[in-house]
Amino acid sequence: MQQRREKSPSLAWRGRRAIASAIDLRSDSAVSSNGVAAATLIPTPTKDLSSGASDDPPFGILYSENFTIRCYEVGTNKKASIQTIANLLQEVACNQVRTLGFSTDGFATTLSMRKHHLIWVTVRMHIEMDDYPNWGDAVQAQTWFQENRNGTRRDWLLKDVNTGLTLGRATSTWVMMNQETRRFARINEEIRGEYHQYALDPPRFSFPEDHATYKKHQLAKLENAEHHITGLKPRRADLDMNQHVNNVAYIGWMMESLPADIANSHELRGIILEFKQECKHDDCVESMAAKFSPADQSGDEEHQFLHLLRLDGSSREINRGWTHWVKAKESSQQGA
Amino acid sequence: MQQRREKSPSLAWRGRRAIASAIDLRSDSAVSSNGVAAATLIPTPTKDLSSGASDDPPFGILYSENFTIRCYEVGTNKKASIQTIANLLQEVACNQVRTLGFSTDGFATTLSMRKHHLIWVTVRMHIEMDDYPNWGDAVQAQTWFQENRNGTRRDWLLKDVNTGLTLGRATSTWVMMNQETRRFARINEEIRGEYHQYALDPPRFSFPEDHATYKKHQLAKLENAEHHITGLKPRRADLDMNQHVNNVAYIGWMMESLPADIANSHELRGIILEFKQECKHDDCVESMAAKFSPADQSGDEEHQFLHLLRLDGSSREINRGWTHWVKAKESSQQGA
Numbered sequence: 276m277q278q279r280r281e282k283s284p285s286l287a288w289r290g291r292r293a294i295a296s297a298i299d300l301r302s303d304s305a306v307s308s309n310g311v312a313a314a315t316l317i318p319t320p321t322k323d324l325s326s327g328a329s330d331d332p333p334f335g336i337l338y339s340e341n342f343t344i345r346c347y348e349v350g351t352n353k354k355a356s357i358q359t360i361a362n363l364l365q366e367v368a369c370n371q372v373r374t375l376g377f378s379t380d381g382f383a384t385t386l387s388m389r390k391h392h393l394i395w396v397t398v399r400m401h402i403e404m405d406d407y408p409n410w411g412d413a414v415q416a417q418t419w420f421q422e423n424r425n426g427t428r429r430d431w432l433l434k435d436v437n438t439g440l441t442l443g444r445a446t447s448t449w450v451m452m453n454q455e456t457r458r459f460a461r462i463n464e465e466i467r468g469e470y471h472q473y474a475l476d477p478p479r480f481s482f483p484e485d486h487a488t489y490k491k492h493q494l495a496k497l498e499n500a501e502h503h504i505t506g507l508k509p510r511r512a513d514l515d516m517n518q519h520v521n522n523v524a525y526i527g528w529m530m531e532s533l534p535a536d537i538a539n540s541h542e543l544r545g546i547i548l549e550f551k552q553e554c555k556h557d558d559c560v561e562s563m564a565a566k567f568s569p570a571d572q573s574g575d576e577e578h579q580f581l582h583l584l585r586l587d588g589s590s591r592e593i594n595r596g597w598t599h600w601v602k603a604k605e606s607s608q609q610g611a
Numbered sequence: 612m613q614q615r616r617e618k619s620p621s622l623a624w625r626g627r628r629a630i631a632s633a634i635d636l637r638s639d640s641a642v643s644s645n646g647v648a649a650a651t652l653i654p655t656p657t658k659d660l661s662s663g664a665s666d667d668p669p670f671g672i673l674y675s676e677n678f679t680i681r682c683y684e685v686g687t688n689k690k691a692s693i694q695t696i697a698n699l700l701q702e703v704a705c706n707q708v709r710t711l712g713f714s715t716d717g718f719a720t721t722l723s724m725r726k727h728h729l730i731w732v733t734v735r736m737h738i739e740m741d742d743y744p745n746w747g748d749a750v751q752a753q754t755w756f757q758e759n760r761n762g763t764r765r766d767w768l769l770k771d772v773n774t775g776l777t778l779g780r781a782t783s784t785w786v787m788m789n790q791e792t793r794r795f796a797r798i799n800e801e802i803r804g805e806y807h808q809y810a811l812d813p814p815r816f817s818f819p820e821d822h823a824t825y826k827k828h829q830l831a832k833l834e835n836a837e838h839h840i841t842g843l844k845p846r847r848a849d850l851d852m853n854q855h856v857n858n859v860a861y862i863g864w865m866m867e868s869l870p871a872d873i874a875n876s877h878e879l880r881g882i883i884l885e886f887k888q889e890c891k892h893d894d895c896v897e898s899m900a901a902k903f904s905p906a907d908q909s910g911d912e913e914h915q916f917l918h919l920l921r922l923d924g925s926s927r928e929i930n931r932g933w934t935h936w937v938k939a940k941e942s943s944q945q946g947a
Contacts, residue, residue, distance in 0.1 A: 346705040347698045347857060351850050358848050362683045369682040373747075411709075506842060511874060512694050512863045514687050521683060527848045538847060 332419075336475055338371035339417040341436055344408045352603065354407035355414075357543050361402065361523045364431050364445055367416040375473050385469035392454045393466070395427075397447050397522065400548045403482060404443035407542070408435060414442065421478040422471065426450040426462065430481040444481040457553075494549050494595040497583040500563035504532045505587050507560040520554040525594045529582045532562035533598075537578055541600035551592040559587040576602045668755075672811055674707035675753040677772055680744045688939065690743035691750075693879050697738065697859045700767050700781055703752040711809050721805035728790045729802070731762075733783050733858065736884045739818060740779035743878070744771060750778065757814040758807065762786040762798065766817040780817040793889075830885050830931040833919040836899035840868045841923050843896040856890040861930045865918045868898035869934075873914055877936035887928040895923040912938045 348359040372383035383395055408414050413436035420429040431445040451460045513524040525548060530538060554560065563583045582596030684695040708719035718731045744750050749772035756765040767781040787796045849860040861884060866874060890896065899919045918932030 345698070345702045347701055347851070347859065350848070351854055356848060362681070365683055366681040370747075410705075506844075508842075510863050511866050512686070512692060515683070518687055523683065527846050530847050 332475055335371070335375055336473055337417060337419045338367065338374065339415055340367050340370060342366070342414050342416060344410050344412050344414065346410045349410045352542070354409055354542075355412075356407075357402070357404070357546060358523050358526050360404065360407070360433070360443060361400075361526055363414065363416050363433075364402070364418070365523070367418050367431070368429060371418055377470075383470075385466055387463075387466045387469055388451070391460075391466075393451050393460050394454050395449045396452045396550070397449050398550055399448040400445070400522070400550075401447070401546070402443060402445040403545045404433075404543065406435075406440075406442050408442060413437065419475045419479065420449075420473070421475045422467075423448070427470075427474065428478075430479070432481050446481055494547065494597055495581060496592065496595060497563050497565055497581050500532070500565040500581075500583065502532045502534055502565065503561060503563040505559075505561045507531060507562055507587075509554060509556050509558065509560075511556070514556060518555075520556070520558075522548070522550065525550075525554075525584060525596075528560055528562045528584055529564070529594070529596045529598065532564040532582070533580065534564075537580075537600055540603055541578065542603040543598060544601045545597075545599035547597040549595040551594060554593050558593075560593060561585050561587045668811055671707070671711055672809055673753060673755045674703065674710065675751055676703050676706060678702070678750050678752060680746050680748050680750065682746045685746045688878070690745055690878075691748075692743075693738070693740070693882060694859050694862050696740065696743070696769070696779060697736075697862055699750065699752050699769075700738070700754070701859070703754050703767070704765060707754055713806075719806075721802055723799075723802045723805055724787070727796075727802075729787050729796050730790050731785045732788045732886070733785050734886055735784040736781070736858070736886075737783070737882070738779060738781040739881045740769075740879065742771075742776075742778050744778060749773065755811045755815065756785075756809070757811045758803075759784070763806075763810065764814075766815070768817050782817055830883060830933055831917060832928065832931060833899050833901055833917050836868070836901040836917075836919065838868045838870055838901065839897060839899040841895075841897045843867060843898055843923075845890060845892050845894060845896075847892070850892060854891075856892070856894075858884070858886065861886075861890075861920060861932075864896055864898045864920055865900070865930075865932045865934065868900040868918070869916065870900075873916075873936055876939055877914065878939040879934060880937045881933075881935035883933040885931040887930060890929050894929075896929060897921050897923045 342363050344355050344359065348355055348362075350356040375383075377383040377385065378389065384393065388394065415434045415436050417432045417434075418429060420427045422428075427449045429447045429449060431443075432441065433443040433445075434441055451462055451466075452458065453460050507528050509520045509524060513520045515521040526546065529546075529548075561584070563585075564580045567579045567581050578600045580598045580600070582594075582598065583592065584594040584596070585592050678699050680691050680695065684691055684698075686692040705718070711719075713719040713721065714725065720730055724730070751770045751772050753768045753770075754765060756763045758764075763785045765783045765785060767779075768777065769779040769781075770777055787798055787802075788794065789796050843864050845856045845860060849856045851857040862882065865882075865884075897920070899921075900916045903915045903917050914936045916932075916934045916936070918930075918934065919928065920930040920932070921928050
């Protein structure tokens with residue numbers, strides 16, 4: 276049942292270059308290594324899921340949990356869908372902050388944050404998958420967060436519990452927002468003092484994508500895309516505890532505008548979401564996608580797309596996105 | 612965190628009468644007790660989740676598994692949604708048939724079934740919930756199946772692992788269908804011989820709703836309902852391993868046509884789904900709902916609705932439904 280595809284170093288590097296190109300269509304520059312050198316990269320995974328080394332951070336700062344993939348969490352290719360992966364990332368992050376004692380209203384708010392009506396919001400999410408687990412497979416999700424200039428960065432590492440192989444990596448960027456004015460807020464020293472002790476220090480990146488790179492390479496905005504679908508509406512079940520459309524619903528909408536031949540015969544290797552605006556229950560959404568092919572890709576083996584979700588009949592953006600698709604093996608077809 | 616509401620016997624009985632009335636709007640008869648007397652009803656739940664009695668059926672025939680409710684599985688009221696409950700019922704049933712050695716293509720097919728291109732399809736599902744678990748709560752789901760005249764009946768019992776209290780009960784009816792002609796098929800002795808040994812005998816019902824009652828009290832078909840919504844489309848993520856829209860998506864569509872004041876201030880106590888026709892990815896669906904108030908209900912405390920899902924602009928039914936809503940406590944508002 277296990278058919279793991281470990282990327283060769285050269286392929287992994289090509290993947291990174293391709294991502295960098297897609298991130299900013301106006302630039303051909305490779306991923307900047309600024310800041311990465313100072314951080315510890317996750318070592319090559321081994322059979323032993325937890326290192327147990329003496330320099331491990333205090334309990335709870337690196338937080339892990341195992342999850343079994345359920346039958347309704349797999350797609351038509353019988354593997355976990357990207358929505359399932361995103362859900363598990365959310366679950367393990369929520370469980371960490373709850374374990375650490377934060378309130379989960381507004382995701383991990385501190386006492387001072389609640390006093391000032393401040394909440395954490397995610398502005399960016401990046402997931403890279405080497406392979407997807409099957410129904411019944413046990414997955415270890417590890418997560419931690421670290422401070423950056425304007426907020427926090429949360430990373431994840433997903434491993435197959437049985438083989439110890441890495442299935443995927445993810446990173447996200449979080450900033451503070453005033454719950455009433457919906458405007459971004461600066462983090463003061465009082466608030467920082469409440470979560471600083473739980474941040475991983477020195478930082479450790481699940482993959483080498485540093486804050487400086489992100490700032491320079493925001494996703495381009497699509498205007499008139501070749502593939503689009505209108506009239507997408509949130510369902511009641513898409514609303515989270517805080518009455519907003521769950522971020523994972525955005526992934527589903529991005530997939531809706533994708534050409535069927537890609538969705539049915541390719542597997543998603545990477546996805547970036549840039550969250551621009553919250554979506555509410557009575558909004559109506561348009562999903563757009565356009566193919567983007569870097570020079571080092573050939574034929575039907577690999578495809579990259581840029582995505583845009585916006586309010587129907589309006590220029591108000593909800594979400595920008597990027598996806599990377601690789602031709603699925605015969606047994607894994609119909610992979611969206 | 613535990614706020615369990617155990618129904619008093621009289622309330623439970625009133626609930627049953629109300630269901631019977633809703634099941635057939637053309638009849639005032641109470642639930643028939645035909646067949647129920649001959650079956651063992653599930654005993655009042657105790658702190659001990661498994662009885663361990665010497666007359667327990669062989670291993671695997673009564674199958675149990677524990678699940679932890681994840682943060683993305685709760686709704687705006689911070690409790691598990693009915694979709695989550697339906698998903699868990701599906702998961703524990705799939706895990707049982709896999710454990711027993713059946714193929715899970717077409718749900719629990721036997722060797723002879725595959726030879727004759729036959730699959731199991733569910734034609735009816737009935738869930739009754741006393742209470743819903745919160746994020747992080749552990750739920751024990753127990754399931755078993757038993758033979759009936761034209762196929763099988765599968766039952767479930769959901770308990771709170773921590774308190775041992777019953778959270779809900781469910782039952783479903785399964786018949787055999789030819790995968791190519793999509794017509795119902797009779798079960799021959801060869802096929803019956805392959806699953807007979809795994810059926811619970813004597814039968815045990817999670818709640819007293821026998822096959823005879825079901826046959827007599829099919830849900831009425833809605834024609835022009837006061838609440839309706841059109842243009843509902845399956846998303847890629849709604850497709851299951853077998854390329855059909857997952858049954859749980861139907862529940863979401865039923866909720867979409869429900870008036871907001873009911874969905875936001877009431878909790879779902881019971882739901883019946885009668886599956887009429889499979890739905891595919893490019894179908895467009897209309898959801899209709901109409902209030903139905905039995906004489907023994909008063910004010911805003913309780914509501915019952917009849918539902919219909921049909922192909923947009925057509926009379927072709929996908930699904931008939933019935934839901935039962937009870938005013939939520941202040942802390943559980945926004946309950947859909």
